[in-house]
Amino acid sequence: MIELKGINKTFFSKSGKVQAVKDVNLSIKKGEIFGVIGYSGAGKSTLIRMLNLLERPTDGTVTVAGNNLSSLKGKDLRAARQEIGMIFQHFNILWSRTVRDNIAFPLEISGVSKEKRMKRVDELIKLVGLEGREAAYPSQLSGGQKQRVGIARALANNPKVLLCDEATSALDPKTTDSILELLTEINQKLGLTIVLITHEMHVIRKICHRVAVMENGRVVEKGSVLEVFHHPQEEITKDFVNQLSEPEEMKESIAHLAVSQDGELVQFTFLKGKTGSPLVTELIRQFDIEVNIIQGKISHTQDGPYGKLSVFLKGEPAVIESALKYVREQGVEAEVITND
Amino acid sequence: MIESLFPNVNWESMWEATVQTAYMTAISVLATFILGILLGLLLFLTGRGNIWENKFVNSIIAGIVNLFRSIPFIILIILLIPLSVYIIGTMLGANAALPALIAGAAPFYARMVEIALREVDKGVIEASQSMGASNGEIIFKVLLPEAMPALISGITVTAIALVSYTAMAGVVGAGGLGNLAYLEGFQRNNPDVTLVATVLILVIVAILQIAGDVATRVIDKR
The missing domain is CATH 3.40.50.300 (P-loop containing nucleotide triphosphate hydrolases)
Structure with missing residues (x-):
């Protein structure tokens, strides 16, 4: 056109x-x-x-x-x-x-x-x-x-x-x-x-x-x-x-939490069709880790929903590693946010 | 009662003079309105960033407008006597004053028109262009209607200035209330004639002002 x-x-x-x-x-x-x-x-x-x-x-x-x-x-x-x-x-x-x-x-x-x-x-x-x-x-x-x-x-x-x-x-x-x-x-x-x-x-x-x-x-x-x-x-x-996804104050509080807790801060990104999946439940059931939800948000676009979830994972490093691998296999992106 | 207060006033000639003043004002306001809008539109449209941008034409019109605005009116009348004689055939009477009145007021009003047009929102002109409006449509359907309240209040101010111009023109033989006040009132030492002529001029001015204000209020939808 x-x-x-x-x-x-x-x-x-x-x-x-x-x-x-x-x-x-x-x-x-x-x-x-x-x-x-x-x-x-x-x-x-x-x-x-x-x-x-x-x-x-x-x-x-x-x-x-x-x-x-x-x-x-x-x-x-x-x-x-x-x-x-x-x-x-x-x-x-x-x-x-x-x-x-x-x-x-x-x-x-x-x-x-x-x-x-x-x-x-x-x-x-x-x-x-x-x-x-x-x-x-x-x-x-x-x-x-x-x-x-x-x-x-x-x-x-x-x-x-x-x-x-x-x-x-x-x-x-x-x-x-x-x-x-x-x-x-x-x-x-x-x-x-x-x-x-x-x-x-x-x-x-x-x-x-x-x-x-x-x-x-x-x-x-x-x-x-x-x-x-x-x-x-x-x-x-x-x-x-x-x-859109991270208001300034949210960023600050996450940074604060990342310092005060031990564990991995991970951000999951859900795309089309994945926003409805019970990922956190599955993680807790299948792996010996603690999942602490920090924040989550779903946005709707003309092409479908799009979600972000920030969590703290506590447990053995090897277990966390395999948990993240599982998440990625589900088609959800997982990004470990390092604290620096 | 009135006779004893104003012993020297000839009411018949006073009325005649009022009609002459009203006549000169009406004709010159009408001509000034048309000529001033034309000149003002040209000034605006040939200006920077406008649809007929043309530095050469713009500076020529601006030069003429500024020249005529700078000449004191009483001198302009004298300078334009040959023109009046050429057009009207005489240098005396109400009609003979018209060329000078219009030449004095139109450039003054043209500047006000230009300012009024400049106040029109540029975005509205852009929107009209985006709809495919031609320059003529932009002038007649957008610029002039949107500037109308300012054009009306401008012509009101100009009309009042024209009333005082007619009085000045009266001194050099144009007739009207100014002429009467000068010849009958001042030169023959009849202060009552001057007073009555002044009051009548004030009445004309008041009528113009009220009419202008009402018209502006009715048109202005901002």
Whole structure:
């Protein structure tokens, strides 16, 4: 659905040139939710703006839904943009228009007749759950409702792709979840391809199928969300993954325990289908060791659950060794955390 | 009673002068609104980072606007007498004052328009571009409606400045309340005429201010 080939973007300014995006190649499939994560300044904002040519790439080609966008200009580009919806961190809806007229705006641009416009707006209002707020002005809406207007507006012309530029970063956690649920629902119901950029790992975990990690303008890692969560390769990816699985205070208390107790601190990582297995019970039954559970957590991703369990194993070193071997045979990863 | 308080006021000519002032103000406000928005849009759109970015055109318009804003109005009237004679055919009367009034007020308002447009959220323009809006649609469906409250409060301030410009224009023969106050009130030493003319000008200003405030409040949905 989306092909990026050899994308570079360089900004020239008085203070010199800044290469915001360097040699990015991405292929995004139809119907998937693709996330791009990175800290601010990583180039992800520039990258998503090149998907609808709000920024023109310095080199490379952008192909969306069969259109080679980077070769288009003027009227053709404007027509191609109507197939790509976009929502924004700060919503960017017109305060001078009501909810209804904001959603009708892209339809006015694409030249839909007034009668059809009103019909389509009603459908969209129902889809995003804004019934009863049609005549309200944006200043009378909450942040979540404003983003719903943004989503309805972005979907008005039945786009093939929806771009989300930090769409939940200005919202509180509860509203973020409701917007993410809405996006998942739209993805499933309409088969819409969604590309989102964010700096929050839980957004990726919650709704994305695949993810790309950006640092200094480059895509440093990409793959399915579960795979990236499970085997983060780059330091920055590990940072993002840890953000989610190990809150700071937990890390401290584990470090404290590791000093005060003798035994091996082990972290088990459960993947698809293994999160339900009674591993600890089996360990105690089969081996002469003590198992002390420190912490555990299961996260759900679009590809299935993913769990982590930290335990202390006390016993003869040889027995612990064979216990770990047993765990690994069960398809669960076991990592001994050395205390240093 | 009124006769004895204002013995020198000729009410008929006072009314005539009020109508002239109102006429000059109305026409010049209308023309200033249109011309100012045009100039302001050009200033804004040719500015840095905007859709018609053009340093050359921008600096020419900015130069003209600044030049006309810098000339004191009383001197501008005198400088524009040949233009008024060319367009209107005479240098006397309400119509003859219009070119100078518009040339004095439009650049002033153009700057306010530019500031108002700059206040429009850049993100909203970006969003419109992402929907495939053309430049014309961005101007008429986004920029102007979103800036409208500031455009209205700007024209209110300009209209009030124009009332005082008409009074100045009156001194050099344009008619209206300023002319009456100067010729009948000051030169013939009839302070009551000056007083009544002043009060009438204040009434016009108050009406403009209230109308502007109400309009801004109705439009502003922020």
